[in-house]
Every structure is written in C-alpha cells, then in structure tokens.
Amino acid sequence: MVFKRKAAKRSRSRGFSKRSHSKSSSGLTPMNVVLAGAIYGAARPFVAKFLPDLFSFGPVDSDNVIVGAAGFYGMKKGKGLLKALGAVALGSEAGIVAARLTQPVAQNVAGISTDDYNPYS
Numbered sequence: 217m218v219f220k221r222k223a224a225k226r227s228r229s230r231g232f233s234k235r236s237h238s239k240s241s242s243g244l245t246p247m248n249v250v251l252a253g254a255i256y257g258a259a260r261p262f263v264a265k266f267l268p269d270l271f272s273f274g275p276v277d278s279d280n281v282i283v284g285a286a287g288f289y290g291m292k293k294g295k296g297l298l299k300a301l302g303a304v305a306l307g308s309e310a311g312i313v314a315a316r317l318t319q320p321v322a323q324n325v326a327g328i329s330t331d332d333y334n335p336y337s
Contacts, residue, residue: 248300275316284309
C-alpha cells in the first residue's frame with residue numbers, strides 16, 4: 217500500500233488586496249479659486265491701508281511684497297480655500313508688479329496706460 221502525500225495548501229491571499237486609496241486634492245478647485253478671488257478682491261484695499269509703507273523700489277512696493285509673501289506661505293502651507301486664496305494673492309501681486317514694469321513699454325507702443333487696469337495704484 218502506497219501512501220500519497222497530501223498537497224500543501226497554498227494561500228491565495230496574495231492575489232488582490234484591498235487598499236484604501238485616499239484622494240489627494242491640491243485644494244485648487246474652480247469654486248475655491250472663485251471664492252478666493254472674491255475674498256482677495258474685497259479685502260485687498262483694506263489690507264493695503266493697514267500695511268506699513270516700508271519701501272518702494274521701482275514698481276515694487278512694500279505692500280506687494282508683504283501680501284505676496286503671505287500668499288506664498290498660504291499656498292505652501294494651506295489646504296482648501298486657504299491654499300486657493302494664497303494662489304490668487306500671489307498671482308495678483310505678481311500681476312500688479314508686472315503691469316507696473318511694463319507700463320513705460322505699453323505707453324510707448326500703444327499710447328495707453330496700465331493704470332487704467334490697475335485699481336491698486
């Protein structure tokens with residue numbers, strides 16, 4: 217009489233494993249950007265009045281640097297609406313400085329002033 221060995225049971229748990237996938241969001245949804253733009257647009261004139269006028273170097277004023285730095289910090293460290301607000305603030309301040317940099321060029325080329333489009337100057 218020959219005894220047969222029983223085959224060892226193999227675990228089949230290696231196939232598919234359930235993993236919980238967390239959704240990674242940057243916080244820059246369209247609605248967050250719209251709300252952040254509205255908040256920034258409403259708050260910017262009041263914030264500019266309270267900020268100290270420390271320096272003015274060509275097209276860059278101290279309020280542009282302070283609000284831009286706060287926007288950069290909010291964009292790096294914030295989540296959700298705060299991150300979107302930081303992105304809007306940083307982009308708007310960069311746009312204001314760029315408009316002031318190109319003002320002489322725009323006046324010479326087209327005869328227009330960029331102050332017409334800049335409500336903060």
